[in-house]
Amino acid sequence: MNTQFWVIQAFNGISYGALLFLVGSGVSLIFGVMRIVNLSHGAYFLWGGYIALSVINATGSWALSLPVAALAVAVIGMAMERVFLRPLGFDPLRQLLLTVGFAFLFQQGALDIWGGNNMDITPPATLTQSVVIGGIYFPAYRMFMIVLALVIGVALWLAMEKTRMGAAVRATVDDAQMARGVGIDTNRISMFIFALGAFLAALGGVIGGAFLGIYPGLDFEMLPLAFAVVIIGGLGSLGGAAIGALAVGLADNFGKALFPEISYFTLYAPMVLILAVKPTGLFGRQ
Amino acid sequence: MTNKLQKILLGSCLALGLAAAAPAGAEELRIGYIASSTGIYAQVGKDMVDGFQMYLDEHGGKLGGADVKFIVEDDQGKPDTSVTKAKKLILQDKVHMIIGGFLAPTGYALAPVSTAEKTLYISSVSSADDLTQRQLVKYPYFMRTSYTSSLPTHPLGQWACEQGYKKIVTIGADYAFGYESVGGFQKAFEDCGGKVIQKIWPPLGTKDFGPYIPTIKGDIDAVFSLMVGPMSLQFPKQLRASGYKKPIIGGGTSYDEFALPFMGDEVIGDVSALHYSAAIDTPANQTFVKAYRAKYGKVPSYYSENNYTTAMWLDAAIKKAGGKYPGPEAFIKIMQSIKLDAPRGPVELDDMRNPIENVYIKKVEKKKMFGYDKDELWNTVIKTYPKVSQFWTYGKEKFLAQPVYDRDFPPCKFCE
Amino acid sequence: MVSQQIKIAMVAAALVAFAYIVPHSGSFVVLLATRAMAFAILAMSVDLLLGYTGLASMGQAAYFGVGAYLTAILAAKFHFGLGWDFWLVVLLGILIGAALAALFGLFAIRAGGDYFLMITLALGQCAWGLAYRWNSLTGGDNGINLNARPSFGLDLGNQVTFFYLVFAFFAVSMVLMYVLVRSPFGRSLTGIRERELRMQILGYNTWLHKYIAFIIAGGFGGLAGVLWAHTNGHVSPETVVLTTSVDALLMVVLGGAGTLVGATIGTAIVFGLREYLSTLVPWWQYMLGGVYVLTILYLPMGLMGIPSRLRQRIASQGKSEGSKRLATKPS
Incomplete structure (x- = not known):
């Protein structure tokens, strides 16, 4: 176990965490604003990947597939929120179960539209290279994931902290009733946040598609991971999602590398422990 | 009311459906x-x-x-x-x-x-x-x-040994199919004089091999992989991106035609073994x-x-x-x-009701085949082991006397 | 309003009719009904938590799983539980389910609402991880086969005999849970569901109440697991996956939370769609998803809410017609 081993493992863990951040931040935002535990989130991820594949097949452009897939899924998410979740009012359990029903429908829909083959997204050639620093190979794609997550994280943070919209969102997270009282249109905020969450998940799907592949079942594989991120970080907190993603990425990576026999425990057991000590997660507010 | 009706309706529905669907031609x-x-x-x-x-x-x-x-x-x-x-x-x-x-x-x-x-x-x-x-x-x-599972990997072990590979690291999906495939390979390879010096077991469904690839020991002649489903697409890609340049060989499912059309050119040259390849060059x-x-x-x-x-x-x-x-x-x-x-x-x-069949050692090549006009990846057959039985060359009695291949059988005696 | 006695009589009549009709309707239906009843015990245990205590558990498959694995491991490795000792396995199954719930409850109960849901999800995943990776004990991915059902005078290998056994367990479980929710303890659970703070002020130890309910539900989950193992003759990690827990939760909501009968009806419908409709048409998956979505959207009380909704409708229609008449009269 030399330094090289630790460096590359840490790098791998951070880059995996970067991907998880894209998925987890959406779950966290949606919960924070609407108190909805969205179990369709894995489906958004998967659909993002599939739509990107269709775009790549049609146009040959990977760069184009990123915004198209993310926006398309954002529209799907927005429609779901408007048409189905909104009429339920504030009823977290029924909303959760509704999203499960949709997760099943999305799963079958993807199978009927795209078939069940195991597919892969091929990014541009420059991203499939590796950069050699001090004899260690750093895959460029993993670097790209880290950079992208950083950019998106900073953009989200700026949007939340520096814009009127962000202030309104924060007010809604803190106390939705109060926010409505001071004239914030929480309905619009909810719709916007739901679309944003779906957007981020789909973006994760396109980025992750080149790293995990795109195949049936990926939706329900990503879901527990996304939840691990927000449970550890605390629901409704962007910073929490970032810390949670990093923690899960590193715990998963080092757990598998160092204690392969109990690798699922290294993921879920710390989660249980954190929750037992602080039920709202590290940065969550009740 | 609803409850009773529903129960009865459901029951009679089922009974009717049953009566309708039991012809005995x-x-x-x-x-x-x-x-x-x-x-x-x-x-x-x-x-x-x-x-x-x-x-x-x-x-x-x-x-x-x-x-x-x-x-x-x-x-x-x-x-x-x-x-x-x-x-x-x-x-x-x-x-x-x-x-x-x-x-x-x-x-x-x-x-x-x-x-x-x-x-x-x-x-x-x-x-x-x-x-x-x-x-x-x-x-x-x-x-x-x-x-x-072990029927095609026995010959592959033999083949790998004949290529002059001395030290191999295996990486296989951590479940029964993986154990049996890896076990067959290890047994045949070591019986011929090779050494498996490390066995890595990523869980079934692993796509991020980041944690495992850096643990692969240096100074080896080849990696044996046993991947299934979506794992197959990611492993060779990530292993190559980590700077690994030596041969990769694998069980059939690591490169079968279910995965191959979705793979990139980095898998060209990789070798696997199975009882079928779509590129078997026979009229049939x-x-x-x-x-x-x-x-x-x-x-x-x-x-x-x-x-x-x-x-x-x-x-x-x-x-x-x-x-x-x-x-x-x-x-x-x-x-x-x-x-x-x-x-x-x-x-x-055979008398244990399992097929005796050819095992094909296959190399991934990019070429045109059967008159199709596009260059595609195919599993070109480079060697055929004819009429292979599930007991390989060990004989039924001797083979059945050993336990079924498992995570720790055969034991990894050359692991460091 | 239909009185409670009439309701009970209706349920009893339905059960008797069910037990009479099913064995006469072909072996596949018998098998399906047996499976549905074993699973219905799990669904009712979820209802105990969700409907009567207000706790949405996403990890109920864990108790189901330990019950099933216990049965399979004892039978396959020790040939235990295949004769009269089957009853001992039933007891052990209930105890191990309850014991696991007692352990998990320590982590889960102090969290409320959505956080309870999350933590039970995580706990359920831990149980799945064990079933999947603890190869020497669970056979990992291959699972464990039970080659024969118990036989003790009664030969449970006979499909119809086994149906009646599971039916008996199912009916007894339903009665026991019904008695429980009607007991003073059950009523204080409902009180906690409605107004936890108030109950605390009144001096109730709400944590302990919820903890005990959680353990009881775990025990029933373990029982369901024992029966499930013998129904299928095979136990694999698939038994413990997240979707098993989610399924049970959905069945309860579909039928109507807070009514044990509803949980049963929900189970029957899901099994009917998934295992019977799927033999007839390829689009059953959309049907199932559609049923979930529509029920949740339009029937907040589940299918059991239909009668009261109808009554409401008739009542409101009568009212509006009446007011129309009133309005038209003066002119």
Whole structure:
């Protein structure tokens, strides 16, 4: 176990965490604003990947597939929120179960539209290279994931902290009733946040598609991971999602590398422990 | 009120449906087929059914002169459900035999059903070793037309040793199919003088190999991989991106035709072993591949070939039985007496009801094949081990005296 | 309003009719009904938590799983539980389910609402991870086969005999849970569901109440697991996956939370769609998803809410017609 081993493992863990951040931040935002535990989130991820594949097949452009897939899924998410979740009012359990029903429908829909083959997204050639620093190979794609997550994280943070919209969102997270009282249109905020969450998940799907592949079942594989991120970080907190993603990425990576026999425990057991000590997660507010 | 009505309605509904669906034609052969058509293995299920159906279509829906009633049931990728559906096929549709089942646990779950219901079960894909080895005595109505997991990896171990590889690291999916495939490879490779110096077991479904790749020891001659499903696409890509430049060899599912069309050029040159390759250059296989591709728009994987061959096998057996199904014991005897020329090559059953078949050592190449005009990835056959049995060269008694291949068997005596 | 006695009589009559009709309707239906009843015990245990205590558990498959694995491991490795000792396995199954719940409850109960849901999800995943990776004990991915059902005078290998056994367990479980929710303890659970703070002020130890309910539900989950193992003759990690827990929760909401009968009806419908409709049509998956979505959207009380909704409708229609008449009269 030399330094090289630790460096590359840490790098791998951070880059995996970067991907998880894209998925987890959406779950966290949606919960924070609407108190909805969205179990369709894995489906958004998967659909993002599939739509990107269709775009790549049609146009040959990977760069184009990123915004198209993310926006398309954002529209799907927005429609779901408007048409189905909104009429339920504030009823977290029924909303959760509704999203499960949709997760099943999305799963079958993807199978009927795209078939069940195991597919892969091929990014541009420059991203499939590796950069050699001090004899260690750093895959460029993993670097790209880290950079992208950083950019998106900073953009989200700026949007939340520096814009009127962000202030309104924060007010809604803190106390939705109060926010409505001071004239914030929480309905619009909810719709916007739901679309944003779906957007981020789909973006994760396109980025992750080149790293995990795109195949049936990926939706329900990503879901527990996304939840691990927000449970550890605390629901409704962007910073929490970032810390949670990093923690899960590193715990998963080092757990598998160092204690392969109990690798699922290294993921879920710390989660249980954190929750037992602080039920709202590290940065969550009740 | 609602409750009572619903119960009664449901009950009588079920009863009516039942009465409607139990005709017992005398001369028809009723085949129940278990495959996934929903859930995450739906595509595998479709490929399996397509292979069987294609043979039926080519032969006017008849096998050996009998009209075939081919009933497909969806097991939703769950072993429990496969049991329920198999019972539905047996009890309600009165099928003569059950075919199919993809996952090893499905095979393990269906075999006892065949015993309990005294109905033939032909495993046409599932490859769990022990079903036709130490556990066969429990399942008198069970037979297999596919392969045992270790059947193709024994020859690959021998082949790797003959290439002069001395030290190999294995990395295989952490479940029974992985243990059996890796075990067969290790046994044959080490018996020939090679050394497996490290065994890595990523969980089934791993896509991020980041944690595992850096632990692979340096100073080796090759890596042996056993990947399944989506794992296959990611492992070679990530291993190469980590700077690894030596050969990668693998079990069949690491590079089969189910995965190959979605792989990148970095897998060119990688070697794997299986009882089928779509690129076997024989007229019989060429005809099969072209017909299948024209019909279903994709190159057949072994899932399809195995089921096409199963139908072909049944055709010959029913013909030999005079156009009628003679009951499970007699039918198994007839199946055992048939030597078949399938797309995969010559195939016959051993006395433990598992196929003796060719194993192909295959290298991924990018080329044009069978007159198709595009350059594509194909599993070119570079060496054929003819008529390989599940006991390889060890002999049945000696082989069965050792335990079934497992995570720690054979033990890793050269691991550091 | 239909009185409670009439309701009970209706349920009893339905059960008797069910037990009479099913064995006469073909072996596949018998098998399906047996499976549905074993699973219905799990669904009712979820209802105990969700409907009567207000706790949405996403990890109920864990108790189901330990019950099933216990049965399979004892039978396959020790040939235990295949004769009269079957009853001992039933007892052990209930105890191990309850014991696991007692352990998990320590982590889960102090969290409320959505956090309870999350933590039970995580705990359920831990149980799944064990079933999947603890190869030497669970057979990992291959699972464990039970080659025969118990036989003790009664031969449970007979499908109809086994149906009646599971039916008996199912009916007894339903009665026991019914008695429980009607007991003073059950009423204080409902009180906690409605107004936890108020109950605390009144001096109730709400944590302990919820903890005990959680353990009882775990015990029933373990029992369901024992029966499930023998129904299928095979136990694999698929038994313990997240979707098993989610399924149970959905069945409860579909039928109507807070009514044990509703949980049963929900189970019957899901099994009917998934295992019977799927033998008839390929689009059953959309049907199932559609049923979930529509029920949740339009029937907040589940299917059991239909009668009261109808009554409401008739009542409101009568009212509006009446007011119309009133309005038209003066002119």
